[in-house]
Amino acid sequence: MLDIKNIYKNFGDLQVLKGVSTHVEKGEVVVIIGVSGSGKSTLLRCMNLLEEPTYGEVWMEGKLMTPPDPYLHFDVIRASRTYARLVSEGLSDEDAIKKIKDDDLLKEKHPKTEGPEYAALLKKIYDDNGIDINLGRQKMGMVFQSFNLFNNKTVKENITLAPIKIGKQRLKDAKKSGKPLDKTPDDIVSEANEKAMKLLERIGLQDKADVYPSTLSGGQRQRVAIIRALAMEPDVMLFDEPTSALDPEMVGEVLDLIRDLVKDGMTSVIVTHEMGFAKEVADRVIFMHDGVIAEEGTPDEVFNHPKNPRCKDFLSKVLY
Amino acid sequence: MDFFTNIANIMVKYWKTFLLQGIGYTLLLSLIAVAGGAFFGSLMALAKRSKLKILKGIVNAIVEVVRGTPVLLQLYIGVFVFPMIVPVLSSLPYIYSVAIVLIINSSAYVSEIIRSGIEAVDIGQMEAARSLGLTQRTAMLSIVLPQAIKNILPALGNEFIMVVKETSLASTFFVGELMTAYLKVKGYTYLTMECLVIVGVLYFALTFILSKLLKSMERRMKARA
Numbered sequence: 001m002l003d004i005k006n007i008y009k010n011f012g013d014l015q016v017l018k019g020v021s022t023h024v025e026k027g028e029v030v031v032i033i034g035v036s037g038s039g040k041s042t043l044l045r046c047m048n049l050l051e052e053p054t055y056g057e058v059w060m061e062g063k064l065m066t067p068p069d070p071y072l073h074f075d076v077i078r079a080s081r082t083y084a085r086l087v088s089e090g091l092s093d094e095d096a097i098k099k100i101k102d103d104d105l106l107k108e109k110h111p112k113t114e115g116p117e118y119a120a121l122l123k124k125i126y127d128d129n130g131i132d133i134n135l136g137r138q139k140m141g142m143v144f145q146s147f148n149l150f151n152n153k154t155v156k157e158n159i160t161l162a163p164i165k166i167g168k169q170r171l172k173d174a175k176k177s178g179k180p181l182d183k184t185p186d187d188i189v190s191e192a193n194e195k196a197m198k199l200l201e202r203i204g205l206q207d208k209a210d211v212y213p214s215t216l217s218g219g220q221r222q223r224v225a226i227i228r229a230l231a232m233e234p235d236v237m238l239f240d241e242p243t244s245a246l247d248p249e250m251v252g253e254v255l256d257l258i259r260d261l262v263k264d265g266m267t268s269v270i271v272t273h274e275m276g277f278a279k280e281v282a283d284r285v286i287f288m289h290d291g292v293i294a295e296e297g298t299p300d301e302v303f304n305h306p307k308n309p310r311c312k313d314f315l316s317k318v319l320y
Numbered sequence: 321m322d323f324f325t326n327i328a329n330i331m332v333k334y335w336k337t338f339l340l341q342g343i344g345y346t347l348l349l350s351l352i353a354v355a356g357g358a359f360f361g362s363l364m365a366l367a368k369r370s371k372l373k374i375l376k377g378i379v380n381a382i383v384e385v386v387r388g389t390p391v392l393l394q395l396y397i398g399v400f401v402f403p404m405i406v407p408v409l410s411s412l413p414y415i416y417s418v419a420i421v422l423i424i425n426s427s428a429y430v431s432e433i434i435r436s437g438i439e440a441v442d443i444g445q446m447e448a449a450r451s452l453g454l455t456q457r458t459a460m461l462s463i464v465l466p467q468a469i470k471n472i473l474p475a476l477g478n479e480f481i482m483v484v485k486e487t488s489l490a491s492t493f494f495v496g497e498l499m500t501a502y503l504k505v506k507g508y509t510y511l512t513m514e515c516l517v518i519v520g521v522l523y524f525a526l527t528f529i530l531s532k533l534l535k536s537m538e539r540r541m542k543a544r545a
Binding site for chain 1: 442444445447448449450451452453454455458462463466467470
């Protein structure tokens with residue numbers, strides 16, 4: 001469902017991610033753990049392109065969300081002028097590709113310098129697979145550490161804003177392309193409101209529909225943030241340390257809601273420091289260290305029989 | 321006692337010059353400068369955040385020049401230079417060139433206020449909106465700008481009050497606003513102090529009403545959230 005291919009992320013000279021690849025299956029719950037600064041939040045933010053990866057590709061349901069990365073396509077590399085030059089200098093096919101990859105020789109920002117064939121191939125990959133970034137994001141719900149509810153909107157408006165705006169935009173696009181319309185804009189609004197109330201009922205906050213987020217407690221805010229993401233009916237949910245900014249007594253209510261979602265089969269990627277929770281809900285645990293996946297496996301494998309010394313060290317500090 | 325009788329007499333005789341012409345032109349100039357400043361100022365604030373380096377550079381240069389030189393000097397340059405560039409202006413009264421200068425001046429200040437307002441809105445607000453699949457434009461218009469405007473309302477109000485007072489500099493070119501009215505009536509009556517008091521009270525009344533209006537607007541926006 002969600003494919004991460006060889007992601008690198010640099011902030012200036014700082015390398016945060018150094019080649020991360022993973023794949024999230026439908027219905028799978030992946031928990032990412034690791035020390036602060038190991039790149040776990042950055043990895044999550046790269047998944048829905050809030051951070052643009054420096055290299056690498058993100059595929060969502062078979063669609064490419066990032067620009068194509070030439071280093072991931074042998075045929076593109078072979079079409080480049082740099083490759084032609086290296087081969088004419090006597091390097092074998094394998095050595096030339098390796099040298100190009102290792103020394104970062106492709107000028108992917110300037111396809112023209114690598115020849116028209118190279119540029120055409122890159123463009124073809126994008127034309128065949130590329131998807132508008134906003135369309136991709138609509139299928140991914142994101143929950144932030146600091147909630148990020150819209151301060152200028154009521155709780156209900158927070159939940160309905162995106163479904164209404166995007167629903168109306170779709171309607172406009174359909175009208176332009178001459179497709180038959182199955183809804184009026186009013187339908188979209190009333191549907192969104194209905195769904196918002198249902199979601200609020202689910203978390204028991206229906207009486208807070210018309211208040212502003214500033215009047216809610218941290219736990220309530222985070223639960224509203226979660227259902228705001230759910231209102232877009234995403235196929236995968238990304239949780240970025242959802243309980244780290246909460247008072248201890250509110251952690252439980254948020255974890256309960258996430259547990260509920262996961263039980264209903266929601267595909268999820270969760271970055272968290274709650275090890276007990278990670279053990280309980282995860283199908284797979286990823287331990288990140290220094291910008292790479294240092295250990296990966298079932299909760300039992302990672303928590304009870306870690307192989308990587310860094311992972312052992314980390315777990316001995318957090319499990320007490 | 322003479323003083324107040326003089327004021328009363330002046331008002332009876334010259335009320336049209338002060339109230340109709342003076343306040344009229346002052347309000348007109350202020351409204352044009354404020355509306356134009358708000359409009360072009362917002363555009364300039366957005367231009368400053370754009371990825372186009374040239375656009376950014378031009379806008380930054382305008383802002384620096386406007387902030388770094390006196391308004392009076394800008395008015396002189398405007399009144400003498402604009403008609404050379406745009407020939408139509410040379411056949412029109414000075415007030416057109418004056419209005420253009422005031423718009424440019426206030427745009428520069430407003431753009432800085434709006435930019436700081438946008439930057440003061442937590443980046444998480446934009447990220448949350450984008451993560452839901454909203455476009456940059458929608459996120460800006462429905463989430464970030466409303467919060468930015470709420471935050472900058474006091475500063476914006478200050479700027480508008482400054483603009484009202486800056487229109488007095490236009491009297492250098494005798495365009496008819498309040499300060500021009502003062503010059504005229506003083507010329508007729510030779511009663512300098514009395515005329516100054518009248519004009520002072522009128523300016524104060526204008527800005528006082530404006531600041532009360534802005535206060536009530538601020539309160540209304542604070543009531544929400």
